[in-house]
Amino acid sequence: MQQVxxxxxxxxxxxxxxxxxxxxxxxxLYLSVRQELPNLSLGTLYRNLKGLCQxxxxxxxxxxxxxxxxxxAKQHYHLKxxxxxxxYDLPYAPLSELDAPTLxxxxxxxxxxxxxxxxxxxxxxxxxxxx
Amino acid sequence: MQQVxxxxxxxxxxxxxxxxxxxxxxxxLYLSVRQELPNLSLGTLYRNLKGLCQxxxxxxxxxxxxxxxxxxAKQHYHLKxxxxxxxYDLPYAPLSELDAPTLxxxxxxxxxxxxxxxxxxxxxxxxxxxx
DNA sequence: CTCGGTGCAAAATATTTGCACATTA
DNA sequence: TAATGTGCAAATATTTTGCACCGAG
Numbered sequence: 001m002q003q004v005x006x007x008x009x010x011x012x013x014x015x016x017x018x019x020x021x022x023x024x025x026x027x028x029l030y031l032s033v034r035q036e037l038p039n040l041s042l043g044t045l046y047r048n049l050k051g052l053c054q055x056x057x058x059x060x061x062x063x064x065x066x067x068x069x070x071x072x073a074k075q076h077y078h079l080k081x082x083x084x085x086x087x088y089d090l091p092y093a094p095l096s097e098l099d100a101p102t103l104x105x106x107x108x109x110x111x112x113x114x115x116x117x118x119x120x121x122x123x124x125x126x127x128x129x130x131x
Numbered sequence: 132m133q134q135v136x137x138x139x140x141x142x143x144x145x146x147x148x149x150x151x152x153x154x155x156x157x158x159x160l161y162l163s164v165r166q167e168l169p170n171l172s173l174g175t176l177y178r179n180l181k182g183l184c185q186x187x188x189x190x191x192x193x194x195x196x197x198x199x200x201x202x203x204a205k206q207h208y209h210l211k212x213x214x215x216x217x218x219y220d221l222p223y224a225p226l227s228e229l230d231a232p233t234l235x236x237x238x239x240x241x242x243x244x245x246x247x248x249x250x251x252x253x254x255x256x257x258x259x260x261x262x
Numbered sequence: 263c264t265c266g267g268t269g270c271a272a273a274a275t276a277t278t279t280g281c282a283c284a285t286t287a
Numbered sequence: 288t289a290a291t292g293t294g295c296a297a298a299t300a301t302t303t304t305g306c307a308c309c310g311a312g
Contacts, residue, residue, distance in 0.1 A: 004266060004267090005265085005312075007266090007268075039269070041270065042270095043302090043303075044269070046302060047267080047303090062193040062195055064193055065276085065301095066193075066301095067195075079239060091236050095229075105222050106221065107257065108210060110210065110250040113248040118244060119243070135287095136286050136291055136292065137286070137287090138286080139285095156276095158275095158276085171293090171294085172294045
């Protein structure tokens with residue numbers, strides 16, 4: 001976030017997110033970071049998340065009206081589990097077709113994309129859970 | 132939406148959405164449908180949109196915390212314009228790699244996906260607009 | 263010392279829901 | 288006429304913002 005000044009709040013938010021394997025919503029992250037910084041305010045959390053997204057330090061996943069945050073900004077794909085609702089990182093190599101799509105009739109510009117798969121994650125599949 | 136009974140509200144909502152080329156948010160659609168049905172309530176709109184999405188009659192695009200609705204449920208890709216904010220339908224043939232991704236190490240199931248591109252639409256490109 | 267960042271609380275948004283009444287099959 | 292759907296309003300949920308104070312550089 002144009003990282004002008006540092007703050008222990010931003011450090012804690014980022015550290016917490018990076019230590020996680022899931023992809024929490026703002027509220028989930030808030031509750032978690034609050035355990036170390038009880039005075040953390042929601043406004044501060046949102047301000048920092050927005051900044052971190054903008055400068056590409058973290059990624060933001062929009063699904064069904066919810067925003068989830070991912071500390072791993074490197075391009076990778078996600079599976080949103082229809083069953084348990086969680087996100088699962090797919091071991092799927094980024095498709096080069098998507099980086100430079102060739103569209104003869106298209107005269108705009110493409111800078112990036114968001115790809116989210118829907119289905120059932122390995123855990124739920126193993127336990128035969130369905131929606 | 133398990134189409135149990137019909138209602139003129141649902142017909143009007145769907146007809147309005149199908150007559151559009153853009154991909155309105157709930158509120159945009161609401162204001163528009165209200166011109167024919169002044170008494171339409173927001174609750175009814177949301178209830179119907181949710182139902183129509185669930186049974187696949189319409190599609191729902193989640194981006195940056197906003198939901199946009201698309202009457203064309205057929206698989207096609209979108210470009211969200213960074214400049215004017217609108218959605219543009221891409222003349223891009225669906226990638227077969229995405230329908231049946233081969234993931235040796237992956238033991239879950241994949242049922243579908245959402246792919247949204249970011250960039251600048253043809254209109255904005257033509258007029259040299261940038262964000 | 264200065265300006266960006268924070269906490270707090272209020273405001274702005276967005277969506278859902280309970281309930282009495284209207285409407286479809 | 289028996290559900291199902293609607294309108295309305297209140298309740299939730301989510302995110303943003305104004306402002307006085309705190310703290311990094």
